[in-house]
Amino acid sequence: MTRLNRRQFGLAAVGAGLALALSGAPGQAADPPIKVGSFLSYTGPASFLGDPEKKTIEMEIAKINKAGGINGRKIELIMYDDAGNPERSTSFAKRLIENDKVDVIVGGSTTAIVMTVLPLMEQAGMPFFNLSGSVLPIEPVRKWIFKNAHTDRMSNEKIFAEMKKRGISKIGMISENVGIGKSGHDEALKVKGNYGIDVIADEFYNPRDPDMTAQLTRIKNTPGVQAVVVWGFGQSPAIVTKNYRQLGITAPLYHTHGVATVEFIRLAGEAAEGVRMSAAGVIVADQLPDSDPQKKTMQEFIKSYREVYKDDASAYAGYAYDSLHMTLAAIRRAGTTDKAKVRDEIEKTSGYVGVGGTFHLSPTDHLGIDAQALRMVEVKNGKFVLSE
Numbered sequence: 001m002t003r004l005n006r007r008q009f010g011l012a013a014v015g016a017g018l019a020l021a022l023s024g025a026p027g028q029a030a031d032p033p034i035k036v037g038s039f040l041s042y043t044g045p046a047s048f049l050g051d052p053e054k055k056t057i058e059m060e061i062a063k064i065n066k067a068g069g070i071n072g073r074k075i076e077l078i079m080y081d082d083a084g085n086p087e088r089s090t091s092f093a094k095r096l097i098e099n100d101k102v103d104v105i106v107g108g109s110t111t112a113i114v115m116t117v118l119p120l121m122e123q124a125g126m127p128f129f130n131l132s133g134s135v136l137p138i139e140p141v142r143k144w145i146f147k148n149a150h151t152d153r154m155s156n157e158k159i160f161a162e163m164k165k166r167g168i169s170k171i172g173m174i175s176e177n178v179g180i181g182k183s184g185h186d187e188a189l190k191v192k193g194n195y196g197i198d199v200i201a202d203e204f205y206n207p208r209d210p211d212m213t214a215q216l217t218r219i220k221n222t223p224g225v226q227a228v229v230v231w232g233f234g235q236s237p238a239i240v241t242k243n244y245r246q247l248g249i250t251a252p253l254y255h256t257h258g259v260a261t262v263e264f265i266r267l268a269g270e271a272a273e274g275v276r277m278s279a280a281g282v283i284v285a286d287q288l289p290d291s292d293p294q295k296k297t298m299q300e301f302i303k304s305y306r307e308v309y310k311d312d313a314s315a316y317a318g319y320a321y322d323s324l325h326m327t328l329a330a331i332r333r334a335g336t337t338d339k340a341k342v343r344d345e346i347e348k349t350s351g352y353v354g355v356g357g358t359f360h361l362s363p364t365d366h367l368g369i370d371a372q373a374l375r376m377v378e379v380k381n382g383k384f385v386l387s388e
Helices: 004-023 047-066 086-099 111-124 152-165 179-195 213-220 236-246 262-272 281-287 295-309 315-334 339-347
Strands: 034-040 075-081 104-107 128-130 145-147 170-176 198-205 227-231 253-255 276-280 350-353 358-360 374-380 383-386
Touching: 034 047, 034 086, 034 315, 047 075, 047 295, 047 315, 075 086, 086 104, 086 111, 104 315, 111 128, 111 145, 111 179, 128 315, 145 315, 152 179, 152 227, 152 276, 152 374, 170 179, 170 213, 179 198, 179 227, 198 213, 213 236, 227 236, 236 253, 236 262, 276 281, 276 315, 281 295, 281 315, 281 374, 281 383, 295 315, 315 339, 315 350
Parallel strands: 034 075, 034 104, 104 128, 128 145, 170 198, 170 227, 227 253, 253 276
Antiparallel strands: 276 374, 350 358, 374 383
C-alpha cells in the first residue's frame, strides 16, 4: 500500500497553498486541493498494466500542478496498490470514499477488480473512470461509471472485419476460462455473425496452465480452420503462441489488444513473428499518417513518458492518460468538485482527441469510441508493424 500523494505531491501542494494564503488578503484561505483517488495493480501478476498506469497518472498530475493546477487548485493524488487482488481493491475503494474523501476516482487495472468495486462507486455516487478492458462495466450504462479503454467487443469487431477482407470465414478460438479471456470469447460469439464468421473449433484453458498443446492439437485436427483467435491475458498468450508454432500450425494466428505489448514479443520470442492483432495506435504512432487526428497527441505523450521514465509508453499508459485528462477537464468545465456536476460534465465529453481515440460520450454511451479507434498490426522482425 502506498500513499503517493503524501510523499510525492503533498509537500508541493501544501507549499503552494501557504504561498497563496500568505499573498492573499488577511484571513483568506487557500482553495483546497482537488483529491484524485486511485487503486491500481502496479505489483503482482497484472503489474504490466498497473505500473505504466501509475507512472502516467503521477507524471501528468505533477505536470498539471507545476502549471498551476485546475482552476487554480492543485491536485492531491491518493493512490493504493491492490496487487491485482479484488479484495484489496474493495478495501481501498472504501478507504478512498469514506476516509480520504476523494472527489473522483481513476483506476481499476483489470476487469475482475472493476466489476468488484462497481457497487461501491454507484452507492457512493462517485465519478469513476475505470481502466478495464471489458465492455461489462459500461453495459448496461451505469450512471457513475465511465471508461475509455478499448473493449473486448471492439477488439473482436476489428479482427473479424480484417478476416472478412481476407476471405476468412471459419476459425478456431482458444480462450482463458476466466476474466477478460472469458468475456472476450463471449463477445466474439455475439458479434461473429455480423462478419460472416463461423467458430468451428472452440477451446479453453486455465491461465495457470503451463501448456496448451492438447487444446491446440484439437484445433489443428479440425478440418477447415482458416485462422485462430486467442483470448488471453498476461503470460499465457505467449505460451499459446509458442505451442502453436511447435505444432506447426500454418493458419494465421490472431491475438487481441490486451497483449499488444513489447512484453508479449519478449515472452513469445521468435514464435511471435507473423502474429496479427488488434491494437491501440500508440504502439505504432510513428507509422500513422500525419492526417491521423490522434498522431500528434500520441507522439507528445510518448515523448513525455520516454523523457521521464526512459521507456516506451504502452496502451495501458494511454488509457490512464485519457481517463485522467477527461476527468480533470470535466472538473475544469464544472468549476467545482461537486460530484454530480462533475459526473454530468464527464458525460458531456465530446470531441476529446486522446491517445486511445476521439471520444464522444453521451447518456447512452459511457465509452464514446468504436472499433475504428483500434488498429491492425503484425509482428515483423520483433516489432509491431501497422498492417492496415
